[in-house]
Amino acid sequence: xxxxxxxxxxxxxxxxxxxxxxxxxxxxxxxxxxxxxxxxxxxxxxxxxxxxxxxxxxxxxxxxxxxxxxxxxxxxxxxxxxxxxxxxxxxxxxxxxxxxxxxxxxxxxxxxxxxxxxxxxxxxxxxxxxx
Amino acid sequence: xxxxxxxxxxxxxxxxxxxxxxxxxxxxxxxxxxxxxxxxxxxxxxxxxxxxxxxxxxxxxxxxxxxxxxxxxxxxxxxxxxxxxxxxxxxxxxxxxxxxxxxxxxxxxxxxxxxxxxxxxxxxxxxxxxxxxxxxxxxxxxxxxxxxxxxxxxxxxxxxxxxxxxxxxxxxxxxxxxxxxxxxxxxxxxxxxxxxxxxxxxxxxxxxxxxxxxxxxxxxxxxxxxxxxxxxxxxxxxxxxxxxxxxxxxxxxxxxx
Numbered sequence: 001x002x003x004x005x006x007x008x009x010x011x012x013x014x015x016x017x018x019x020x021x022x023x024x025x026x027x028x029x030x031x032x033x034x035x036x037x038x039x040x041x042x043x044x045x046x047x048x049x050x051x052x053x054x055x056x057x058x059x060x061x062x063x064x065x066x067x068x069x070x071x072x073x074x075x076x077x078x079x080x081x082x083x084x085x086x087x088x089x090x091x092x093x094x095x096x097x098x099x100x101x102x103x104x105x106x107x108x109x110x111x112x113x114x115x116x117x118x119x120x121x122x123x124x125x126x127x128x129x130x131x
Numbered sequence: 132x133x134x135x136x137x138x139x140x141x142x143x144x145x146x147x148x149x150x151x152x153x154x155x156x157x158x159x160x161x162x163x164x165x166x167x168x169x170x171x172x173x174x175x176x177x178x179x180x181x182x183x184x185x186x187x188x189x190x191x192x193x194x195x196x197x198x199x200x201x202x203x204x205x206x207x208x209x210x211x212x213x214x215x216x217x218x219x220x221x222x223x224x225x226x227x228x229x230x231x232x233x234x235x236x237x238x239x240x241x242x243x244x245x246x247x248x249x250x251x252x253x254x255x256x257x258x259x260x261x262x263x264x265x266x267x268x269x270x271x272x273x274x275x276x277x278x279x280x281x282x283x284x285x286x287x288x289x290x291x292x293x294x295x296x297x298x299x300x301x302x303x304x305x306x307x308x309x310x311x312x313x314x315x316x317x318x319x320x321x322x323x324x325x326x327x328x329x330x331x332x333x334x335x336x337x338x339x340x341x342x343x344x345x346x347x348x349x350x351x352x353x354x355x356x357x358x359x360x361x362x363x364x365x366x367x368x369x370x371x372x373x374x375x376x377x378x379x380x381x382x383x384x385x386x387x388x
Contacts, residue, residue, distance in 0.1 A: 027198070031190035035348060042136050042341045056134060059173050060338025063330060082337040086180065089344065090330065092187050093323040096316075100201050119320065122212040126219075126324040 041085030049078035141346025149354030154182035154318035170275030170354030176334035181325040186319025199316035211281035218285020231385030241297040244375030290318030327374030
């Protein structure tokens, strides 16, 4: 491996180690990255829609249903991209709960680990009960 | 023009929601229905996405040591999320008038108790916005009211931060800054518990959600940055004033005026 590649790998390792050691920083990083990604997708889809000549009207089209996103490959339409961005933002709290359990398990705080799991299961239940 | 107006509305709701720990849903729903004439369900669906964006924006820029008390948040969220699920299931069976009156009463009690706690405590030394050497107290009362907050969230489609902050601050004796940050963490989870119902029904409209979420995200980041420079008294006064304003609005709606 080249020096540059090794250096990048080391930086990545350091970054991951720091993130695992610092839950607050980990949560902030995850929130920023996921939100930025979600907003970028939303804006990209929105621009695609305007470029295609669609007028901006409220309330506009519905977001793409979740089951439609799992269908076989389909043309990358503007609404698909916007909907993907919205869904990424919506699942962020679930990701944050999943990350919250790590320090509790590492510190052997089993009661809090179980509490986190219960909240996670409640959220999963609510996601499916809404369909 | 409409797009810019939605961004501005989202930014104002996000900033206020982040500073007060409310998520911003209580501002967004009335703004979207009254100013933009959107259907109630679309406004609620958009508001729930906005609450999640506020929670994410706050988490993205929170300085170390000023974040949420995750342990406290998750323990309260066990009953809050359960209450939210139960509330959303019961939503169709309760009349809007009864709901509004219950909402108003809860808000008045929360505001009154926050004021009582503020003026009862000795004023010898300035109150700290943040601290690490506190211990949440009165768990049975805190958990009971948190479950009520969840029920209200599920019924009304808001994050419920307007109940959570006073409960943690006034009942559980958590510093106000910590209560605000913890509420911001919690409202995202509570909103996520009901937003997929609205998404599945087609009440999440990208044309409304995208400008609103952009504004909310930016506003919440600005709001949390400014929180460090605010005094406890200012935050508390804004919170109590807002609670009474909302309570009067909801009471008027409940009695049909």
